[in-house]
Amino acid sequence: MTARSCRRNRHGSSPNYATACLYTSSIEVGRRIKYIVLFVFLPVYIFGQTRSAVTLSKIEDSIWVHTTYKFFNKVNVPSNGLIIQTSAGLILIDTPWNDSLTVELLDSAKMRFNQDVIFAIITHAHDDRIGGISTLYKKGIKVVGSKLACRKAKELGFEVPVQVSSADTTFVIGNETLELFYPGAGHSVDNSVIWIPERKILFGGCLVKAEEYSDLGNIAEANLNEWPQSIQALIKKFPAVQTVVPGHGTWGGQNLLKHTMDLLKQE
Numbered sequence: 537m538t539a540r541s542c543r544r545n546r547h548g549s550s551p552n553y554a555t556a557c558l559y560t561s562s563i564e565v566g567r568r569i570k571y572i573v574l575f576v577f578l579p580v581y582i583f584g585q586t587r588s589a590v591t592l593s594k595i596e597d598s599i600w601v602h603t604t605y606k607f608f609n610k611v612n613v614p615s616n617g618l619i620i621q622t623s624a625g626l627i628l629i630d631t632p633w634n635d636s637l638t639v640e641l642l643d644s645a646k647m648r649f650n651q652d653v654i655f656a657i658i659t660h661a662h663d664d665r666i667g668g669i670s671t672l673y674k675k676g677i678k679v680v681g682s683k684l685a686c687r688k689a690k691e692l693g694f695e696v697p698v699q700v701s702s703a704d705t706t707f708v709i710g711n712e713t714l715e716l717f718y719p720g721a722g723h724s725v726d727n728s729v730i731w732i733p734e735r736k737i738l739f740g741g742c743l744v745k746a747e748e749y750s751d752l753g754n755i756a757e758a759n760l761n762e763w764p765q766s767i768q769a770l771i772k773k774f775p776a777v778q779t780v781v782p783g784h785g786t787w788g789g790q791n792l793l794k795h796t797m798d799l800l801k802q803e
C-alpha cells in the first residue's frame with residue numbers, strides 16, 4: 537500500500553484500514569530513516585575513509601611503513617616512508633606527499649603510539665619525500681638531510697633540512713641506530729638510503745623499485761648511467777639485508793635490488 541492510498545483510506549470506517557495505515561506508515565518511516573542514514577551518514581563514512589588516507593603497516597617490532605597516496609594522471613600513486621618507535625620518541629623517514637597528509641600522519645602516529653615524532657630524515661628532495669617539511673618545522677621537529685638533498689630542497693623551493701656533516705652519517709636516537717648512506721646518483725642526484733643495522737632493514741626510497749613496477753617510474757631527474765653502480769653499492773654494502781622498503785609499492789627482500797637492476801638493463 538502506498539502513502540497516497542493510505543491517505544485516501546484514512547477516514548474509512550473499517551479498523552483494518554487504520555491498522556494497515558499504521559503498518560504502512562511505519563514501513564515508510566523506516567525507509568525514510570534508511571535514506572537519511574544513506575544520504576547523511578554515507579558521505580560522512582566515505583569522507584572519514586578518505587581522511588584516513590595514511591596507512592601504517594608494521595614490518596617488525598617498532599618499525600612501521602607509512603603509506604600515503606596522490607593522484608597523478610588519474611592514477612592513485614602510493615608513497616612509503618618509515619616510522620620508527622624508539623625510547624626517545626618517534627623517528628620519521630620521509631614525509632608524505634604534502635602538508636595535509638603529514639598532519640594526518642603525525643596525528644595517526646600520536647594516536648597509535650602515544651608518542652610524538654621528534655626527529656626526521658629526508659632521503660631526497662622530491663615532494664614524495666619532503667612535501668610535508670613545513671608541517672614538521674611548525675611542530676618543532678628537527679629535520680635533517682644530506683648536503684645534496686639540502687641543496688636540491690633549496691633549488692625546488694622547499695624549506696631546507698638541517699644539513700648533516702657527512703653524506704654517510706650514523707644516528708643513535710634512544711635505543712635505535714640508523715645509518716644514512718649515499719650510494720651515488722640514480723633516481724635523483726641526491727637519493728640516500730637508510731640502513732637499520734640491528735634489524736637488517738634497508739629503506740631504499742626511490743632508488744629501489746618494487747617488484748610490481750615494470751618500469752623505473754619518474755626518471756625526469758634520474759641519472760641512468762650511475763644508477764646501476766649505486767644499486768651495486770647497496771648490494772655490496774648491505775649483504776645481510778633482510779627487508780628492503782622501496783619508495784613506492786610493496787616491500788620485500790634483496791630481490792628488489794635485483795629487480796631494479798633488471799629494469800635498468802632494459803633501459
Ligand SMILES: [Zn+2]
Pocket residue numbers: 660662664723724742
Ligand atoms: Zn624522487
